[in-house]
Amino acid sequence: MSSPVLPERPLPGHAVCLDLRTAGPGARAGAHGGGAGVDDAVRAALDAPQPGGERRFLVVDEADRLVGHQLLYERLSSYGPAHIVCLAVGARGERTLRRSLTLRPPAAGVLWVFDSTEDGVPGDAVLRPLVDVLSTPEVFDAVLRALGEVVHGVAVPAVRVLEHDLTDEARARAWRQAVEGLAGPEVPAVGVVADQVPGALALLLDEGVPRSLSGHPWLPARGRAGARLAACEEALGVAVEGYERVRGAAGLLTGAGASVDLPGDIERVAEELAGFRTAVADAFGAAGGTRLTAEHRGLLRDRGVELPEMPREISRTGIVPALRDHTHDLIGKGLPLRSVAARLAALSARTAPVGSAARLARLDAICGPERLLRLGRRHPFTAGGGRPAAFAVTGLLALLAGLWPVIGWALGPAVGVLAAGLAHLMLRRRPNRSPDGRIDGGGATGAAPRLLGGVLGGLAGAVLGGFLDPPVWGAAVASAVSVTAVVLLALRDWSRAVDDWWARADPEEAGRILRDVHALVVTTAVHDWLFAEVRHHCSAGAGAVARLLRALAETADAHGQPYAPAKDAGSPRSAPPPAPDPGTASWSWEDWGDGDEDDSWSDLDAEPRVGTPAGTPYPPRPDGGPDDPFGAFDRRGPGDPAGPHDPLGRPGGPEAPRGSGPAPGWLERRYGDGGPALVDTLVGDLVAGTVLILDACWAGIERDPGAGASAVHERRLGELLAETRLRLERDVAASPPPAHDGLRDRATLTGLAAFTDRSDRPDAARLTGVAPDAVARLLLSEDDPGRTVALCGPEHLRLLSHDPLAARQVRFVPEAMRRGAAGDDIWRGTAEDVVWTGAGRHAGILRLVPLRADVVNTVRAEEAGEP
Numbered sequence: 001m002s003s004p005v006l007p008e009r010p011l012p013g014h015a016v017c018l019d020l021r022t023a024g025p026g027a028r029a030g031a032h033g034g035g036a037g038v039d040d041a042v043r044a045a046l047d048a049p050q051p052g053g054e055r056r057f058l059v060v061d062e063a064d065r066l067v068g069h070q071l072l073y074e075r076l077s078s079y080g081p082a083h084i085v086c087l088a089v090g091a092r093g094e095r096t097l098r099r100s101l102t103l104r105p106p107a108a109g110v111l112w113v114f115d116s117t118e119d120g121v122p123g124d125a126v127l128r129p130l131v132d133v134l135s136t137p138e139v140f141d142a143v144l145r146a147l148g149e150v151v152h153g154v155a156v157p158a159v160r161v162l163e164h165d166l167t168d169e170a171r172a173r174a175w176r177q178a179v180e181g182l183a184g185p186e187v188p189a190v191g192v193v194a195d196q197v198p199g200a201l202a203l204l205l206d207e208g209v210p211r212s213l214s215g216h217p218w219l220p221a222r223g224r225a226g227a228r229l230a231a232c233e234e235a236l237g238v239a240v241e242g243y244e245r246v247r248g249a250a251g252l253l254t255g256a257g258a259s260v261d262l263p264g265d266i267e268r269v270a271e272e273l274a275g276f277r278t279a280v281a282d283a284f285g286a287a288g289g290t291r292l293t294a295e296h297r298g299l300l301r302d303r304g305v306e307l308p309e310m311p312r313e314i315s316r317t318g319i320v321p322a323l324r325d326h327t328h329d330l331i332g333k334g335l336p337l338r339s340v341a342a343r344l345a346a347l348s349a350r351t352a353p354v355g356s357a358a359r360l361a362r363l364d365a366i367c368g369p370e371r372l373l374r375l376g377r378r379h380p381f382t383a384g385g386g387r388p389a390a391f392a393v394t395g396l397l398a399l400l401a402g403l404w405p406v407i408g409w410a411l412g413p414a415v416g417v418l419a420a421g422l423a424h425l426m427l428r429r430r431p432n433r434s435p436d437g438r439i440d441g442g443g444a445t446g447a448a449p450r451l452l453g454g455v456l457g458g459l460a461g462a463v464l465g466g467f468l469d470p471p472v473w474g475a476a477v478a479s480a481v482s483v484t485a486v487v488l489l490a491l492r493d494w495s496r497a498v499d500d501w502w503a504r505a506d507p508e509e510a511g512r513i514l515r516d517v518h519a520l521v522v523t524t525a526v527h528d529w530l531f532a533e534v535r536h537h538c539s540a541g542a543g544a545v546a547r548l549l550r551a552l553a554e555t556a557d558a559h560g561q562p563y564a565p566a567k568d569a570g571s572p573r574s575a576p577p578p579a580p581d582p583g584t585a586s587w588s589w590e591d592w593g594d595g596d597e598d599d600s601w602s603d604l605d606a607e608p609r610v611g612t613p614a615g616t617p618y619p620p621r622p623d624g625g626p627d628d629p630f631g632a633f634d635r636r637g638p639g640d641p642a643g644p645h646d647p648l649g650r651p652g653g654p655e656a657p658r659g660s661g662p663a664p665g666w667l668e669r670r671y672g673d674g675g676p677a678l679v680d681t682l683v684g685d686l687v688a689g690t691v692l693i694l695d696a697c698w699a700g701i702e703r704d705p706g707a708g709a710s711a712v713h714e715r716r717l718g719e720l721l722a723e724t725r726l727r728l729e730r731d732v733a734a735s736p737p738p739a740h741d742g743l744r745d746r747a748t749l750t751g752l753a754a755f756t757d758r759s760d761r762p763d764a765a766r767l768t769g770v771a772p773d774a775v776a777r778l779l780l781s782e783d784d785p786g787r788t789v790a791l792c793g794p795e796h797l798r799l800l801s802h803d804p805l806a807a808r809q810v811r812f813v814p815e816a817m818r819r820g821a822a823g824d825d826i827w828r829g830t831a832e833d834v835v836w837t838g839a840g841r842h843a844g845i846l847r848l849v850p851l852r853a854d855v856v857n858t859v860r861a862e863e864a865g866e867p
Helices: 038-047 070-075 124-135 137-148 168-183 199-205 224-246 249-253 262-286 294-302 316-332 337-351 356-367 369-375 387-401 408-428 447-468 472-505 509-530 532-559 678-695 698-703 711-731 743-750 764-768 773-780 794-799
Strands: 016-019 056-062 083-090 097-100 108-114 154-166 667-672 808-814 835-837 842-850 856-859
Touching (some): 016 038, 056 124, 056 137, 083 097, 083 137, 097 108, 108 124, 137 154, 137 808, 137 842, 154 168, 154 764, 154 773, 168 337, 168 532, 168 678, 168 711, 199 316, 199 337, 199 532, 224 249, 224 472, 224 509, 249 408, 249 472, 262 294, 262 356, 262 369, 262 509, 294 509, 316 337, 316 678, 316 698, 337 532, 356 369, 356 509, 369 509, 387 408, 387 472, 408 447, 408 472, 509 532, 532 711, 678 711, 678 764, 773 842
Parallel strands (some): 016 056, 056 083, 083 108, 097 856, 108 154, 808 835
Antiparallel strands (some): 154 842, 808 842
């Protein structure tokens, strides 16, 4: 048998197929595997994995070699009980079948397939789809049970099969889109925020402090940095207290602020703040790296930083599980591998520990030399507003006081003198001057304009009072108001001037700087020292997964090259398919169950036979042979426009080369362009398998997150892609991927459960784009031997049993064809004996007709020869 007849590797759970057709008994070179011997074929079959407790072998052998290969059949049971279905290929002239006791029911059975030519055997066009159908485990078991119910366990098959498949273009397009959906395009760097990751990772992104550490004393007062912090806070408190004493009336009139040295206090604040900054910078430069050691803790303690133990909210052991959950969550949201890799790379960059020395730039931005210099800068003290305004206001008040007759000549100018004296007092007691004169920022209070304005205004008021001659009480009131206003305005100007100078000097900025520096110390202590090892573990782990995902994406791209169909026994792609029927190549939900008359099998009731009207009996054979028990042979002759018909499917008669041309006469192929769920299902299968591959890498990342991506994972993805591509080739991905332990639990977290449960898998119509109504009509039809095509010639009919009740029939349909039937129960009334297969693209009928009792001879073990 040529290699395309057998599958290169069977689907999981299918029967193991092997070919024992050789040059003769005892030969060690055969057709299997392109030159491997029969021993190698049996050994490879025994080594093929099969589900526990179920060992199925589909053997293709020459009918005249069954006895000679007895020991080979016995070896198939060497690992335990095995079930064997033998597809015995007979020549046209054979009239008896000799088989050994090994091939008897219930563990074994034989299907005798004849050829209709003198020297040929059934070609690949017949054997290839027949092997694909029989290797399906459900069909295999049903056929073996049926063989156990017929005489000798030997039968000649008559077949009618409908195949739902994709066009080559649709298959290539679906595969390319599926691989692109898995790998995705290259994406630029993306940002990552804390609310998009699990809590354990969010602590590493937002630079917050765990709640359990909120009250920890990071800079104890007994330490170097803590002492500097306390001194700076104390100096700032003294300065603020002095400012409060100076700015009021007491500070100006009573001399309560005479002992206050605000410039000196501010100078001390600047010095202490500079010392605190130096201590913090020293601590930042002394410790850092990717791991907090006991030595680092000692260095920090010497510099006044006290670190606590690791908080309970985070630990190294929780990082990899959090990374796993985050990765699965991203994949479960439908992001392709490269997009997930980009987000993990961003996470790796954000969490990478850079050492506390990198915080010095931030420290300079908060408390750099420029800010310290600005804090110590001297600012002048100015009061009284503009000089013209001071001149005018004082002159007006002095004029009011001068209105008093006679006394006004002295009282008016006296008000001016009072205003000038208060201005001079403000200048002497200005807050920017130290009591000893060591520090003096200078100032101006406008005493001269006030004096000049007061004298001129007082004299003018006296002159005006002489002309107006106001009453004494009026003049007295005006004078009292004038004096009071001068004093109140002086106090107001003093307080405003003090406040303005204090705001320009801004010593309270030191308090804000202290808070910012302290917060920076806490952030550094938590994230650069306490979390250093955890951050390194997270960064390395996220980077490792990102590199692995990129490598897997590249591997997927390599498998997504232009599609070349696998050389598979179940694949009809060895020859170009016939042009698809325009009525069936494309499909939409509007076409569901519409009973289209162009349907390839819609006329089965009218014309059950190929080229013969329904119910037309064949004439008796001239040699007295019986009527055709299958009712399926075509009597077309060489003169028929369609040419002679070969029930084994070879076009143009026996002269056509085997394995070429269209499908055999019993196989109807319907091609679709791919249904609406095909690409999504393929992507889901690939994603679910990728999640399993990733599950195997987390333990290695936990041990050594910096290790490079293992080629094993790329190889496993290659195997996953090959397996998914094989299922696409074999049954349009209607069968789910092989079951894996723990996949369902993981899928529940990632939204992939639909791809691990067969009941939720899309139906065949949604995958192929071909509606299953033709299959339903075939199964709903009454039993009629004329609907099947016998795999033998008319000359073999006399070998068959004449008992109409002796034949057995197996109807089979893939489960994927009946699930999700768009709400129309087109399967209602289907025969109860239908075998629903878990995988495969073939549906149809296998009719097993037994042979006459004298045709099959059973040879005992002692009569059998060596293989």
